[in-house]
Amino acid sequence: MSKKSGSQLPRSGSFNLQKFLAAKTVAVNEALDRFLPAEKCKPATIHRAMRYSLFAGGKRIRPAILMAVGRTFGASDESLANSSAAVEMIHTYSLIHDDLPAMDDDELRRGRATCHIQFGEATAILAGDVLQTLAFKSMADDETLSAETRVRLVSLLAEASGTPAGMVAGQQLDLDAEGKELSIGEIETIHRQKTGALISAAAVAGAIIANATNNELSAIENYAVKLGLLFQITDDLLDVTQATETLGKTAGKDAAAEKATYPAHYGIERAMAMASAVRDEACESLTSIEKDITLLAELADFVLHRTR
Ligand code: GRG
Numbered sequence: 001m002s003k004k005s006g007s008q009l010p011r012s013g014s015f016n017l018q019k020f021l022a023a024k025t026v027a028v029n030e031a032l033d034r035f036l037p038a039e040k041c042k043p044a045t046i047h048r049a050m051r052y053s054l055f056a057g058g059k060r061i062r063p064a065i066l067m068a069v070g071r072t073f074g075a076s077d078e079s080l081a082n083s084s085a086a087v088e089m090i091h092t093y094s095l096i097h098d099d100l101p102a103m104d105d106d107e108l109r110r111g112r113a114t115c116h117i118q119f120g121e122a123t124a125i126l127a128g129d130v131l132q133t134l135a136f137k138s139m140a141d142d143e144t145l146s147a148e149t150r151v152r153l154v155s156l157l158a159e160a161s162g163t164p165a166g167m168v169a170g171q172q173l174d175l176d177a178e179g180k181e182l183s184i185g186e187i188e189t190i191h192r193q194k195t196g197a198l199i200s201a202a203a204v205a206g207a208i209i210a211n212a213t214n215n216e217l218s219a220i221e222n223y224a225v226k227l228g229l230l231f232q233i234t235d236d237l238l239d240v241t242q243a244t245e246t247l248g249k250t251a252g253k254d255a256a257a258e259k260a261t262y263p264a265h266y267g268i269e270r271a272m273a274m275a276s277a278v279r280d281e282a283c284e285s286l287t288s289i290e291k292d293i294t295l296l297a298e299l300a301d302f303v304l305h306r307t308r
Contacts, residue, residue, distance in 0.1 A: 021064050024084075027077060028063040029055070031085040033304070035138050035234040041293035049119040049127040054092050056110035057248065062087040062202040062244070065227065068295050069206030070154025079209050082142040083153055087202045089135035090161050094198075096128040098171070104253070109247035145209065153205055170194025174259070182260040188229070190260060190306045195235070209302055219288050223296065226282035230303050233275040236261035238308065240268065247308050259279065 009276060032054055037047045039231035050290050070080040099106040099114040100121060107117050116124035127138040139153045163169035170193025177190065203224035240263050244251045254261045282300040286293040 013055060016083070017295070017302055020068070020295065021060075024064045024067045025060045027081060027182065028084045028088055031081040031138075032088065035082075035085055035089075035134060039216055045119065045123055046130065049115055049123045052112075052118060053096050053109070053115045053127060054089070054131070056112055058088070058092065058095075058110055058234050059306075060088060061231070061303070062091050062199060063135075065199060065224070066202040066206040067298060068299050070210045071206075072078050072289075072293060072296055073207055073210030073212045073216065075206065075210035076144070076241060079144040080206065082138045082144070082203045083209060084202075085086050086135040086138045086153075087198060087205065089131040089138070089259035089294060090167075093128040093131035094136070094161070094167055094171075096124050096131070099308045100124060101243075103171075103175075104257075106250055106253070109248070109252050118204075132308060149166045149208060152208055156201050156205060156208070160197040165193055167194055170197065177260050178235050179258045180260075182265075184265060187260045187262070187265060191232040192225070195232045199228035199231055207292055216289055219285055222285035223300075226278050227300055227303060228283060230275055230278045230282060230300065233249065233262045233271055233278060234303060234306055237268065237271055237275065238306070239263075242307065275304055 002050060013243045018039070033254055036050055037049055039048050040141065041047050066087055067080050071077075096111055096115045098104050099109050105112055109115075112118075114124070115127055119127070134144065135157065136154055139157065140150055142150055142153075145153070160166045163167065163172070170190050173186075173190045174194055177186070200221065203220050204217065207220045212220065238247060239254045239261070242251055243246075253259075255264065262274060265271075279300050283297045286296055
């Protein structure tokens, strides 16, 4: 395939993305259901809390990214299932902990009461903790992959969700930044770590599972960094443009907490233009890949135009 510029990439319509996303949501839900202890299994409270938060209707965008990249490079659905479940478990753990009174203190998530409102703070902390450990187990136990690949994946996910450059680092920077005026560079660092690192890890995991070449991995890394940034800019925009009912989480919280966001720094119009430019940059990162990148380009479009 010849090199393609961002504007020449295949556009929506050539691939049924909605159908893909719906099918992958079913696939990751099945994998999650297999991993999680049954609700009735003792101690039932923790298993109910884990399932309550995991099956609350999240968009499953991180598993979809992992599966889209894996599919682009020829991995089987079977080999992508455990890792997709793993990234969703890490993501859900982070949401449960982020909603706690000691962090963002929210009562609504995924359209329902947050885990600590429903089950109490102690159980919510445990539910987050155990989703995290189970995520690593689901990768470590994946019999469809070689031992070497499993170790690579576990290391990748640990780095992306931890510190000094992963999600925990970003969350700490975000806490430290409340009420302060940040430079755009500082805002980007927070976003890259807090939100982008896990999104990037999902994409890179798909490429690792599919045995992508080093050049392909590096193209996917660039794409994923842009996709993560795009996701965060649109998240910031949705916080100020959409209603709580649409989002399934409390709207307007960023401004109330004086968070460092793109619309707060640039205004809505400029932030929207930046999102569009970052989408183009994400797609341009794909131009060196000698595979059909339609699905990945459409995923970037989807993140740009999402409404929740
Ligand atoms: C507690 C270690 C720790 C980290 C928390 C995820 C996070 C870091 C904070 C949540 C705050 C936030 C709103 C971040 C913006 C990006 C983001 C993660 C949005 C939620 O992700 P979606 O939209 O949610 O994919 P669903 O519910 O659809 O899965």
